[in-house]
Amino acid sequence: MERIIKNGIVYCPLNGIDGEKMDICIKDGKIVESVSDNAEVIDASGKIVMPGGVEVHSHIAGAKVNVGRMMRPEDSKKDAEATNEDINRRAGSGFSVPSTFMTGYRYAQMGYSTAMEAAMPPLLARHTHEELEATPILDHAAFPLFGNNWFVMDYLGKGDIDSCMAYASWLLKSTKGYAIKIVNPCGTEAWGWGGNVRGLHDTAPHFSVTPAEVIKGLAEVNEKLKLPHSIHLHCNDLGHPGNYETTLESFDLPKGIKVDPVTGSRDTVLHATHVQYHSYGGTSWRDFESAADIVADYVNKSNHMTIDVGQVTLDETTTMTADGPMEFDLHTLNGLKWANCDVEMETGSGVVPFIYSAKAPVPAVQWAIGMELFLLVKDADKVCLTTDTPNAGPFTRYPRVMAWLMSNQYRTDLLENELHKWAQKRSSIATIDREYSLYEIAQITRSTPAKVLGLSDTKGHLGVGADADISIYDMNPETMDLAADYKMVENKFQKASYLLKDGEFAVKDGEVINTDLKGKTFWADTQIESDLYKNVLADIEKQFVKYYSINFQNYAVEDSYISKSAPIKGVSL
Amino acid sequence: MSEIKLTLKKQSPVPIETPNIKPDVFAGKTIDEIKELEIMLGNNKVKLSDFFDVEGEPAETPEEIKIVIEGDSSNIKRIGQGMKAGEILVKGDVNMYVGLEMEGGKLTVEGNTSTWAGQDMKGGELEILGNTGDYLGSSYRGDWRGMSGGIITVHGNVGYEMAEYMGGGKILVKGNADQMPGIHMSSGLVIIEGNVPSRTGGEMTGGTIVVQGVVDSFLPGFEFLGVEKNIEIEGTEFLGAFYKFKGDYAMKGANGTVYVAVAGNKHIVP
Structure with a gap:
C-alpha cells in the first residue's frame, strides 16, 4: 500500500526540518523516498505534519494502574465513553486512569503512536504485558524496576558490577522489559520495614548498599549491556521540600560513564524522570519554593543527561508509584484513601487520589516549577513532555501543556486569574516570556524521547526508513497566531486530523477509525554466553528456592504474552 | 401547574433507566416530543413511549410542570436524576437511584424505593x-x-x-x-x-x-x-x-x- 502526504508543513527535528512544505511518501508501513502515481493522496495543505508522538514515561498498564482503576470508581464515573460497534470501538471509562482501550484511543487521538510504561514490577510482568496487549494502536514497552531489587542490592553492595550486569540481562529478557528503571533506590525496600532513606547515603536495611551505589552501579551495568535507553531514574526524596540537593547529587553520579548503545543514537547516561517533583526548595511546606532554576542550570551545563518534567495539570488525578513510602506520606497529607503493597524481593507501590487545586498554594507552585523546567532548560533536546501520567495529571492534558508552553498569554491569564499567588511569589515563572515554537514542541514530544529511548532509527522522525507513524494537525502557523489563539492550539493537538500508524489510518478528524491496529512490544535483548552468566543463573535459582513464593521455572514471561515482539539489540558477549 | 401523566404500559425484563424523566427535560416540549425522549433498556436506547403512555398539558418552564408516574414502576431506575425544578410524583415503588444528584424541586415516591436514593443530592426535596x-x-x-x-x-x-x-x-x-x-x-x-x-x-x-x-x-x-x-x-x-x-x-x-x-x-x- 502506497500513500503520499502532500503539501504539509513538516516539523521533524531529527532531520532538521523546521516548518518546510514537503511531501512524505509511505510504502508498506515505512517512510520511503518516493511512491508511484497510484499512491493514495492525503492532502495536508495548510496543516502541520509531525512524526507520531513518543511517550517516554507513563503509567498505563500493570498492577498498580489497575489498583488505581479499582479503587476509584468515582474517577471512572466522570469520564466514560460508550461502545461504537461500527468501528469495533470498545467502551471505556476513567479520567485519570482510563481503561486500556480508552488509553490507546486517546493517545492516538492526540497523534501519539508510542508509549512507555515506566514502572513494571518484574514479578507482575505478565499482568503488565496483558494490559499492554489490550491497549490498541500504540507501540509500547515496559521498564522493569531495579532500584530495590534484592539481587541488585546484593551484587552492588559487594561491588560486583559484572554479576549485576548478568542479572540485569536475564531480568530484562525474563520480563520482556526494555530499560532499567530505578525508583527511590533503597527507599522502597526500607519501607518494607516501615522506614525510608533520606538522601543518597543511607543504607537499605539488611543490605550494605546505598542509593548512590545503586544508581552509579546500574548506570555502569546499563552501558556495559549497551542498552538502547539510559537508566531511567526516579530520584530519592521525591516531593520533599529542599530535595533539589539530592536531585543534583544524583544527576552527578553517572557522569563520565562511556555511552555506546548497540541500537539508536543515544549519547546520554541518565534520564531523570518527573524532575518537577525533585526541584523543590525550602525546608517545609510553609517555606516551600521553586528550585527549578538551579536544576535547569545544572541541566543546561550538562551533556550527560536528559529529563522529563512531570508537569502538574491542575486536575483531580490519581497518584501511583513504586515509591511506597512517598505515597504513604501523601496519604497522611491529604487524608484520602490509599493503597500500598510490597512486591516480594523486588519493589513496592502505592496509590492515592490527589487534587491539584489551582487555588491552593503548593499545587500552584508545583505547576510553576514544571513550567520553569520546560522554559529554563534552553535546549529542547534535553527535555521531554510528560505529566508522569496520571501522577501530576492525565496524559490527555498534553495538548494543554503544549499550549501553555507556546503561549505566554495563556500562562499569564492563568497566573493572574486562577493560580494561587504563591506561583508568582515562590517561583520565577511570571518573569519568563519564552514561547515554544512548533519545532521545539516536536522535539519534546517526538525527537528527544525517541532518541533517549534509543528508538530514533525508526521512531520520532520522518526520514526514509522510519516507521510511518505520522500525525497531522489542522493548524497553519503561517496564517494563524498560535500564541494568541491558544485554546485553538490545545483543541487541535487534542484531536489530530490524522494519525497514521505503520502507514495505516488510525485516526481521522480526531476520531479513532481503526481500532484493530496493534502495536509492537519493544524489549531489550542482550546475550551473555559465559561462565559468569551461568554462575549468576545458578545463584538466581538458589535464591528462588530460598525466598520467592513462586518457582524459577514459572517466572519468565512466555513468548505467547507478546503478540508483536520487537526485540532491540543490546550487547552480545 | 401543568400535570403530565406517565402510565407504565408494560414491564421490562431488565430495569429501565430514565434520567430523562424530570421537568427540566420535559419543559418546552410537546407531548409528542416527550414521547420521543430516550430511555435506556440495558445498553439499548429506546423511546419513552415504548414503555409509557404520555398525556397531559405541557409547559414552557420546569417550575410549572408536575410529572405523575402511574403503574408498577418498581423496575425503573434513575427517575429525576439531576432534577433542578418542578415536581415528580411516583404513585408506586421505584428501583435504584431515585432523585440521584437532585439539585432542586420536589420528588415524592408514594411506595418503597431500592438502594442509593438521593445519592449525591445537592438541593431540593x-x-x-x-x-x-x-x-x-x-x-x-x-x-x-x-x-x-x-x-x-x-x-x-x-x-x-x-x-x-x-x-x-x-x-x-x-x-x-x-x-x-x-x-x-x-x-x-x-x-x-x-x-x-x-x-x-x-x-x-x-x-x-x-x-x-x-x-x-x-x-x-x-x-x-x-x-x-x-x-x-x-x-x-x-x-x-x-x-x-x-x-x-x-x-x-x-x-x-x-x-x-x-x-x-x-x-x-x-
Missing part, C-alpha cells in the same frame, strides 16, 4: 412515603464527597449506611435505620426517629445525628459529654432528654455530634 434501601443520601461508590444539600424525608425504614460521606443537607427518617447511619459524614443533620442497631456515626468527622429510638450498641470512639434536655438543632426542637457524644475519635479532627435519647438507652452510657 425528596420524600419517600414507604421504606428505602441501603445508601440513602450517600456518595457515589468510592467518592468521599457525598450529599451536600437538600432535604430527604423517609416515612418508613432505611437500610445500611445512610448519609455516607454526607457533607450537608438534612435527612429525616421516621422509621428505623440499619447499621452505620452517617458513616464518614462531615456536616449536615441526620434525624432518626426510630431505632438503630449499631455503629451510628462511624468515622464521622462533623455534622449531627439525632437518634430518638433505641440503639443496641454504640461505638467506642465517641466521647460522652453528658445529658441535655429539649435540644434545638437548626430550628427544630427535640423534646426529652438526650445523651450527647462527640466523635468519632477513630478519625483525625473528629468533631461530629450524636444525640441519643435517654429513654431505653441506659446501656450505652460509659
Whole structure:
C-alpha cells in the first residue's frame, strides 16, 4: 500500500526540518523516498505534519494502574465513553486512569503512536504485558524496576558490577522489559520495614548498599549491556521540600560513564524522570519554593543527561508509584484513601487520589516549577513532555501543556486569574516570556524521547526508513497566531486530523477509525554466553528456592504474552 | 401547574433507566416530543413511549410542570436524576437511584424505593412515603464527597449506611435505620426517629445525628459529654432528654455530634 502526504508543513527535528512544505511518501508501513502515481493522496495543505508522538514515561498498564482503576470508581464515573460497534470501538471509562482501550484511543487521538510504561514490577510482568496487549494502536514497552531489587542490592553492595550486569540481562529478557528503571533506590525496600532513606547515603536495611551505589552501579551495568535507553531514574526524596540537593547529587553520579548503545543514537547516561517533583526548595511546606532554576542550570551545563518534567495539570488525578513510602506520606497529607503493597524481593507501590487545586498554594507552585523546567532548560533536546501520567495529571492534558508552553498569554491569564499567588511569589515563572515554537514542541514530544529511548532509527522522525507513524494537525502557523489563539492550539493537538500508524489510518478528524491496529512490544535483548552468566543463573535459582513464593521455572514471561515482539539489540558477549 | 401523566404500559425484563424523566427535560416540549425522549433498556436506547403512555398539558418552564408516574414502576431506575425544578410524583415503588444528584424541586415516591436514593443530592426535596434501601443520601461508590444539600424525608425504614460521606443537607427518617447511619459524614443533620442497631456515626468527622429510638450498641470512639434536655438543632426542637457524644475519635479532627435519647438507652452510657 502506497500513500503520499502532500503539501504539509513538516516539523521533524531529527532531520532538521523546521516548518518546510514537503511531501512524505509511505510504502508498506515505512517512510520511503518516493511512491508511484497510484499512491493514495492525503492532502495536508495548510496543516502541520509531525512524526507520531513518543511517550517516554507513563503509567498505563500493570498492577498498580489497575489498583488505581479499582479503587476509584468515582474517577471512572466522570469520564466514560460508550461502545461504537461500527468501528469495533470498545467502551471505556476513567479520567485519570482510563481503561486500556480508552488509553490507546486517546493517545492516538492526540497523534501519539508510542508509549512507555515506566514502572513494571518484574514479578507482575505478565499482568503488565496483558494490559499492554489490550491497549490498541500504540507501540509500547515496559521498564522493569531495579532500584530495590534484592539481587541488585546484593551484587552492588559487594561491588560486583559484572554479576549485576548478568542479572540485569536475564531480568530484562525474563520480563520482556526494555530499560532499567530505578525508583527511590533503597527507599522502597526500607519501607518494607516501615522506614525510608533520606538522601543518597543511607543504607537499605539488611543490605550494605546505598542509593548512590545503586544508581552509579546500574548506570555502569546499563552501558556495559549497551542498552538502547539510559537508566531511567526516579530520584530519592521525591516531593520533599529542599530535595533539589539530592536531585543534583544524583544527576552527578553517572557522569563520565562511556555511552555506546548497540541500537539508536543515544549519547546520554541518565534520564531523570518527573524532575518537577525533585526541584523543590525550602525546608517545609510553609517555606516551600521553586528550585527549578538551579536544576535547569545544572541541566543546561550538562551533556550527560536528559529529563522529563512531570508537569502538574491542575486536575483531580490519581497518584501511583513504586515509591511506597512517598505515597504513604501523601496519604497522611491529604487524608484520602490509599493503597500500598510490597512486591516480594523486588519493589513496592502505592496509590492515592490527589487534587491539584489551582487555588491552593503548593499545587500552584508545583505547576510553576514544571513550567520553569520546560522554559529554563534552553535546549529542547534535553527535555521531554510528560505529566508522569496520571501522577501530576492525565496524559490527555498534553495538548494543554503544549499550549501553555507556546503561549505566554495563556500562562499569564492563568497566573493572574486562577493560580494561587504563591506561583508568582515562590517561583520565577511570571518573569519568563519564552514561547515554544512548533519545532521545539516536536522535539519534546517526538525527537528527544525517541532518541533517549534509543528508538530514533525508526521512531520520532520522518526520514526514509522510519516507521510511518505520522500525525497531522489542522493548524497553519503561517496564517494563524498560535500564541494568541491558544485554546485553538490545545483543541487541535487534542484531536489530530490524522494519525497514521505503520502507514495505516488510525485516526481521522480526531476520531479513532481503526481500532484493530496493534502495536509492537519493544524489549531489550542482550546475550551473555559465559561462565559468569551461568554462575549468576545458578545463584538466581538458589535464591528462588530460598525466598520467592513462586518457582524459577514459572517466572519468565512466555513468548505467547507478546503478540508483536520487537526485540532491540543490546550487547552480545 | 401543568400535570403530565406517565402510565407504565408494560414491564421490562431488565430495569429501565430514565434520567430523562424530570421537568427540566420535559419543559418546552410537546407531548409528542416527550414521547420521543430516550430511555435506556440495558445498553439499548429506546423511546419513552415504548414503555409509557404520555398525556397531559405541557409547559414552557420546569417550575410549572408536575410529572405523575402511574403503574408498577418498581423496575425503573434513575427517575429525576439531576432534577433542578418542578415536581415528580411516583404513585408506586421505584428501583435504584431515585432523585440521584437532585439539585432542586420536589420528588415524592408514594411506595418503597431500592438502594442509593438521593445519592449525591445537592438541593431540593425528596420524600419517600414507604421504606428505602441501603445508601440513602450517600456518595457515589468510592467518592468521599457525598450529599451536600437538600432535604430527604423517609416515612418508613432505611437500610445500611445512610448519609455516607454526607457533607450537608438534612435527612429525616421516621422509621428505623440499619447499621452505620452517617458513616464518614462531615456536616449536615441526620434525624432518626426510630431505632438503630449499631455503629451510628462511624468515622464521622462533623455534622449531627439525632437518634430518638433505641440503639443496641454504640461505638467506642465517641466521647460522652453528658445529658441535655429539649435540644434545638437548626430550628427544630427535640423534646426529652438526650445523651450527647462527640466523635468519632477513630478519625483525625473528629468533631461530629450524636444525640441519643435517654429513654431505653441506659446501656450505652460509659
